[in-house]
Amino acid sequence: MCAINGIFYKRHYMNNSIFSFPTPANEPVKSYLAGSPERIAIDAELKRQSKTVIEIPLIIGGKEVKTGNMGNVVEPHNHKHVLARYHKASEKEVKMAVDAALAAHKMWAETPWTTRAAILLKAADLIAGKYRALINASCMLGQSKNMFQAEIDSACELIDFLRYNAAYASEIYAMQPKCAAGQLNSMEYRPLEGFILAVTPFNFTSIASNLNMTPVLMGNTTVWKPSTTALLSNYYIMKVFMEAGLPAGVVNFVPGPGSVIGKVACASPDLAGIHFTGSTATFKGLWKTVGMNIDKYKTYPRLVGETGGKDFIFVHKSADPEVVANAAFCGAFEFAGQKCSAASRMYCPKSLWPKVLKGMKERCAKVKVGDVTDPENFVNAVIDEPSFDNIAKAIAYAKRSKDAEVVIGGQCDKSVGYFIQPTVILAKKPNFKTMEEELFGPVLTVYVYDDKDLDKTLELCDTTSPYGLTGSVFGQDRLACDYITDKLRYCAGNFYINDKPTGAVVGLQPFGGSRASGTNDKAGSAFNLLRWVTTRAIKETLVPPVNWKYTYMK
Numbered sequence: 001m002c003a004i005n006g007i008f009y010k011r012h013y014m015n016n017s018i019f020s021f022p023t024p025a026n027e028p029v030k031s032y033l034a035g036s037p038e039r040i041a042i043d044a045e046l047k048r049q050s051k052t053v054i055e056i057p058l059i060i061g062g063k064e065v066k067t068g069n070m071g072n073v074v075e076p077h078n079h080k081h082v083l084a085r086y087h088k089a090s091e092k093e094v095k096m097a098v099d100a101a102l103a104a105h106k107m108w109a110e111t112p113w114t115t116r117a118a119i120l121l122k123a124a125d126l127i128a129g130k131y132r133a134l135i136n137a138s139c140m141l142g143q144s145k146n147m148f149q150a151e152i153d154s155a156c157e158l159i160d161f162l163r164y165n166a167a168y169a170s171e172i173y174a175m176q177p178k179c180a181a182g183q184l185n186s187m188e189y190r191p192l193e194g195f196i197l198a199v200t201p202f203n204f205t206s207i208a209s210n211l212n213m214t215p216v217l218m219g220n221t222t223v224w225k226p227s228t229t230a231l232l233s234n235y236y237i238m239k240v241f242m243e244a245g246l247p248a249g250v251v252n253f254v255p256g257p258g259s260v261i262g263k264v265a266c267a268s269p270d271l272a273g274i275h276f277t278g279s280t281a282t283f284k285g286l287w288k289t290v291g292m293n294i295d296k297y298k299t300y301p302r303l304v305g306e307t308g309g310k311d312f313i314f315v316h317k318s319a320d321p322e323v324v325a326n327a328a329f330c331g332a333f334e335f336a337g338q339k340c341s342a343a344s345r346m347y348c349p350k351s352l353w354p355k356v357l358k359g360m361k362e363r364c365a366k367v368k369v370g371d372v373t374d375p376e377n378f379v380n381a382v383i384d385e386p387s388f389d390n391i392a393k394a395i396a397y398a399k400r401s402k403d404a405e406v407v408i409g410g411q412c413d414k415s416v417g418y419f420i421q422p423t424v425i426l427a428k429k430p431n432f433k434t435m436e437e438e439l440f441g442p443v444l445t446v447y448v449y450d451d452k453d454l455d456k457t458l459e460l461c462d463t464t465s466p467y468g469l470t471g472s473v474f475g476q477d478r479l480a481c482d483y484i485t486d487k488l489r490y491c492a493g494n495f496y497i498n499d500k501p502t503g504a505v506v507g508l509q510p511f512g513g514s515r516a517s518g519t520n521d522k523a524g525s526a527f528n529l530l531r532w533v534t535t536r537a538i539k540e541t542l543v544p545p546v547n548w549k550y551t552y553m554k
């Protein structure tokens, strides 16, 4: 027997089937054409959510917890518009969440993995169906994504993570050692001992779900620190998990200040792992805190983090400039450049630059920037005021500098929403500040190199920034692309040939980078699931020996 919230469940239900979930198809991206059922549904939902101010509590051990210490969730594109009021956790509630996660651990670890998968697959179906408009509209309004960007994130990618992970788990559990004569061997994939701290970013609702649900599928329980600027969609997905049948305490939703939550959770001797996506600085801070506490822990915490990037496009002289202009435009400016994979630096040969610039100027002249509810707007707001100020400061710096020139855009206006026009900076020096540092906005910096300096420029691309997340090479000379791909081997965990460096799809391009970009545990692949189990090898001897002598001693 085992108790959850005082209710006793009979355990050891044995389903003796050897079950495997097939590899799913990726969730189709809906078109949202005017008059389509999905468009009618999302328009209605946007109207409804725009008129409501909801209250977001903490959810600990399956129960709503209200602290009365409140904050606002606003629309980045209309920052006076409040969408929700949320309760902030203090140290006390973080400790409660840790206790709740630990209390649910045994029950969840002993729940058959197929039952765990069934709950996650149900959540995927609920989001693919009746909650698609609700979740997408909350992502649009709360995180300032247009319809398409919300659809590929909070619907498709989120659903894909849930469905693919069931298939990956099937493969992992089926990985078993050989049984030699007279012995039985097996590998048991145990969840980690303790709880997982899931710290999630603002920019992808799918990642917020996945950082919890991957460990959860493998039998772990989590304390979830959602991003304050993604709370609306994150709260709704938490509700969907519960409706799908996730038992109390398996995921504990704790909005509030990161510093408090990180400090308290990392001080627990039962911290078994951190599943993080966000900035390099925050992850390094968490890693240091874990280091300081290392003597306290019952087990070495697994640290899995996907962090910042300074993603590049490297153009070979054989490239088609029109293709490059389009990829640079989409790669740098979609979702206002706030994808971790967004193109933010480009190396372009002198012979092609005039045509590439012309192509980008033509596109930027047509692009509209504004509110997410107007489908004409390709670019929406950046997430909040600190982010806006940081980007505006970098653009102002480039305008003042003799080492750079703003050749496209550069206008910033935060009077209504945090709007930044798609901006291209031409750097006269390859180490200009915006060629090196991550800038989470619609800003691309370009360094134009002499066509004959290919090797020197490849070296620059490799060494200019500390990151190693995504990168692209463009060229019609396929052998030259191979050469560049080889030279830039460690520059990116996700590398593209003749494609923009964004848009990885679950199951097709497992995602993650190394160097300062993370531990490269590849979200959307079995590699990531393996971080959330600790294996036990079991050998059974069928007829144990009784004779201790070596054969030659007889």
Ligand code: NAD
Binding pocket: 199, 200, 201, 202, 203, 204, 207, 225, 226, 227, 228, 257, 258, 259, 260, 261, 262, 263, 277, 278, 279, 280, 282, 283, 285, 286, 306, 307, 308, 309, 339, 340, 341, 438, 440, 469, 511, 512, 513, 517, 518
């Ligand atoms: P962030 O680091 O500001 O915040 C991430 C999360 O950490 C948030 O929930 C935040 O509240 C929390 N946090 C902040 N300080 C904390 C602390 N001291 N202890 C515990 N938690 C704390 O990042 P962000 O602005 O939400 O996201 C943008 C960043 O994420 C960019 O750098 C981007 O490149 C990166 N990112 C990377 C990937 C990837 O796969 N590599 C994917 C998405 C985003």
